[in-house]
Amino acid sequence: MMSDLVTRWAQRDRVREAAMSTSAARDLVARYVAGQDLDDLIPVLISLIDKGLLVSVGYLGDHVNTLEQAAANKDVYLTIVRRLSDEGISSSSELSLRLSRLGQRLGAEGRHFALGAARTICRAASNAGVLVTVDMGDYELVEPTLRAWEQLHQDIPAVGVTVQAALHRTQRDLSDLAMPGRRIRLCKGVFREPKQVAFRNRHEIDLAFVRDLRMLMNSQVIALVASHDPRMISIAEELIRRTGRPPESYEFQMLHGVRPMEQRRLADVGYRSRVLVPFGPGWYDYYTQRLAERPANAALFARSLFGKR
Numbered sequence: 001m002m003s004d005l006v007t008r009w010a011q012r013d014r015v016r017e018a019a020m021s022t023s024a025a026r027d028l029v030a031r032y033v034a035g036q037d038l039d040d041l042i043p044v045l046i047s048l049i050d051k052g053l054l055v056s057v058g059y060l061g062d063h064v065n066t067l068e069q070a071a072a073n074k075d076v077y078l079t080i081v082r083r084l085s086d087e088g089i090s091s092s093s094e095l096s097l098r099l100s101r102l103g104q105r106l107g108a109e110g111r112h113f114a115l116g117a118a119r120t121i122c123r124a125a126s127n128a129g130v131l132v133t134v135d136m137g138d139y140e141l142v143e144p145t146l147r148a149w150e151q152l153h154q155d156i157p158a159v160g161v162t163v164q165a166a167l168h169r170t171q172r173d174l175s176d177l178a179m180p181g182r183r184i185r186l187c188k189g190v191f192r193e194p195k196q197v198a199f200r201n202r203h204e205i206d207l208a209f210v211r212d213l214r215m216l217m218n219s220q221v222i223a224l225v226a227s228h229d230p231r232m233i234s235i236a237e238e239l240i241r242r243t244g245r246p247p248e249s250y251e252f253q254m255l256h257g258v259r260p261m262e263q264r265r266l267a268d269v270g271y272r273s274r275v276l277v278p279f280g281p282g283w284y285d286y287y288t289q290r291l292a293e294r295p296a297n298a299a300l301f302a303r304s305l306f307g308k309r
């Protein structure tokens with residue numbers, strides 16, 4: 001598949017090194033990633049909020065191999081929360097919390113640490129008026145993430161969780177999860193999982209997304225519709241009209257730099273429209289994921305690296 005080719009190409013050492021050192025490449029990346037530290041991030045958030053959008057912050061840390069690294073990431077998340085509060089933008093902000101950055105992959109001890117750290121972060125965020133939605137990792141993390149989320153949610157009911165339409169299990173998960181007032185984010189799923197557990201064909205994933213979306217819109221959850229797909233968005237708008245949902249019971253969410261005009265349109269017609277803004281040292285892997293979703297951009301990226309300057 002084209003997207004697999006793009007991912008393999010982008011992961012070559014020569015491409016990675018060129019991307020790190022070429023300013024034209026960094027300019028392209030800046031469309032999707034708000035720099036490496038909080039001083040880069042905050043002006044991007046403020047400019048989106050000034051345009052009537054809500055924001056979500058995604059921290060792109062390096063891979064976590066030790067509990068010390070997990071602890072350092074916990075501190076980063078707490079610093080983000082403090083900074084959102086100091087800047088007076090808490091009420092427009094959400095934190096997209098990735099449990100693998102807190103040690104979730106480091107065995108039983110790591111999972112224990114991740115839950116404790118996530119609890120501290122969620123409490124700090126709740127005290128500061130910042131929402132939290134837990135991201136979903138690859139298939140092996142789904143069960144531990146849902147179990148951890150249950151505990152976080154018991155403590156702080158506003159903490160949301162992400163589900164991936166591509167997984168066979170998601171319909172079943174949603175029948176347990178879709179309780180009144182819970183914040184549930186529906187995305188297609190970024191990971192390519194084996195066919196035993198996931199739909200792999202685009203059309204099947206889209207059908208699953210629509211089934212899940214209907215379920216969310218017909219329940220009393222706060223539905224977070226995380227997609228850039230024009231068809232999924234118009235189906236969501238139609239379901240909103242048909243169900244007569246109150247405006248605070250759903251929102252649209254997209255990634256920074258992807259379909260920014262559509263993000264604005266949704267806000268302009270009066271929907272809650274939230275932009276997930278990633279930042280941090282792990283920007284390269286994130287950017288190559290966006291390239292794999294949109295292989296046409298890979299050619300532009302390659303020219304910025306290796307074309308005449």
Ligand SMILES: Cc1cc2nc3c(=O)[nH]c(=O)nc-3n(C[C@H](O)[C@H](O)[C@H](O)COP(=O)(O)OP(=O)(O)OC[C@H]3O[C@@H](n4cnc5c(N)ncnc54)[C@H](O)[C@@H]3O)c2cc1C
Pocket residue numbers: 134135136137162164187188189190191226227228229230253254255258259276290293294
């Ligand atoms: C807020 C948010 C949170 C997310 N959280 C998670 C998570 O926790 N776990 C997880 O696995 N995945 C997560 N994702 C990623 C998601 O699963 C998809 O990989 C990603 O959003 C692409 O899927 P899509 O629904 O936009 O549809 P796609 O089928 O990828 O794209 C459909 C259409 O959208 C438009 N489009 C898509 N990408 C681009 C682009 N780069 N530039 C221009 N147009 C584009 C095009 O019109 C395209 O035809 C999240 C996504 C968002 C927006």
